[in-house]
Amino acid sequence: QQNRMDVSHAIAVEEYVTFRGILMCKSIAENYPRVEEFEARPDDVLIATYPKAGTTWLSEIVDMVYQDGDAKKCSRDAIFNRVPYLEMCSPGMPSGVEQLAALPSPRLIKTHLPVHLIPESFWKNNCKILYMARNAKDVAVSYYFFQLAVKVLPAIKTWAEFLEKYMTGEVSCGSWYDHVKGWWQKRVDPCVLYLFYEDMKEDPIREIRKVVQFLNKDLEEEVLEKIIRLTSFKSMKDNPMTNYTTLPQTFLDHSISPFMRKGVSGDWKNHFTVAQNERFEENYARNMEGSLLSFRNEI
Ligand code: A3P
Numbered sequence: 001q002q003n004r005m006d007v008s009h010a011i012a013v014e015e016y017v018t019f020r021g022i023l024m025c026k027s028i029a030e031n032y033p034r035v036e037e038f039e040a041r042p043d044d045v046l047i048a049t050y051p052k053a054g055t056t057w058l059s060e061i062v063d064m065v066y067q068d069g070d071a072k073k074c075s076r077d078a079i080f081n082r083v084p085y086l087e088m089c090s091p092g093m094p095s096g097v098e099q100l101a102a103l104p105s106p107r108l109i110k111t112h113l114p115v116h117l118i119p120e121s122f123w124k125n126n127c128k129i130l131y132m133a134r135n136a137k138d139v140a141v142s143y144y145f146f147q148l149a150v151k152v153l154p155a156i157k158t159w160a161e162f163l164e165k166y167m168t169g170e171v172s173c174g175s176w177y178d179h180v181k182g183w184w185q186k187r188v189d190p191c192v193l194y195l196f197y198e199d200m201k202e203d204p205i206r207e208i209r210k211v212v213q214f215l216n217k218d219l220e221e222e223v224l225e226k227i228i229r230l231t232s233f234k235s236m237k238d239n240p241m242t243n244y245t246t247l248p249q250t251f252l253d254h255s256i257s258p259f260m261r262k263g264v265s266g267d268w269k270n271h272f273t274v275a276q277n278e279r280f281e282e283n284y285a286r287n288m289e290g291s292l293l294s295f296r297n298e299i
Contacts, residue, residue, distance in 0.1 A: 022174035031089035040121040052142035053134035059083040115182040134197035135295040137268035145257035177287040233263030266298030
């Protein structure tokens with residue numbers, strides 16, 4: 001079973017490199033040529049996010065929509081196997097491209113790539129792409145705790161240090177600003193649905209309806225309600241097929257921070273100092289200048 005990895009390989013700590021201006025794990029950068037030539041199929045669905053923006057949540061929602069809210073079918077495997085991570089490449093594990101080659105259509109695919117690194121075949125085939133964005137401050141906090149828990153990423157010491165790096169885009173997947181803005185420019189493409197984590201928190205039924213419509217599905221009201229229930233934070237935290245607890249602890253240590261950590265909007269207030277918030281706001285204004293893209297930092 002792929003949802004149990006070869007631990008002896010997984011504990012090797014990754015190195016970061018800068019690839020086309022973006023910091024990423026060395027093995028992912030080296031594997032990029034395989035990703036670039038990835039042959040998307042017209043019925044592939046791509047779920048794109050900056051890390052910690054609600055990728056797993058949206059992935060589970062889309063799989064539920066495809067499986068008509070059938071919890072049993074959605075328990076067929078861990079989320080990272082049902083929705084393979086396109087650019088993923090880590091020693092001792094099949095790469096995302098290899099996993100996808102073995103998956104029957106319609107395939108659901110996860111990516112954290114910035115818009116300009118998406119393989120051309122997705123655009124050529126008019127594949128449906130769902131992008132989910134989350135406010136920069138909650139992403140920062142979520143990302144910090146995730147980095148602490150992931151044992152295979154280079155160690156970071158303090159929240160203050162992480163936040164400085166995050167503001168300048170010196171974190172894996174690069175700048176949050178560039179990511180959300182780059183994808184925002186693509187939202188005019190009818191193949192792209194741009195969603196917000198905060199909207200999903202606020203009114204999941206409204207947002208899931210948008211997803212259903214975008215995917216040209218037609219679901220009964222009671223199926224929609226079932227999906228809302230099954231994809232709530234509580235359900236997904238308790239579900240081993242969505243909460244990442246099937247990964248070995250040497251890879252992801254949930255005792256440091258569970259993958260399903262809090263699942264709220266506005267938790268940044270518990271972590272940013274007043275001074276950090278001021279610096280962040282100033283940096284934010286500079287980076288978002290001229291953009292019509294706006295976020296809610298709490299709901
Ligand atoms: P927190 O660390 O703020 O709790 P990703 O899947 O992109 O890595 O994002 C992980 C973040 O999404 C975590 O945020 C996690 O708790 C949150 N999340 C996962 N499932 C969720 C759900 N069903 N509802 C709300 N938030 C969810």
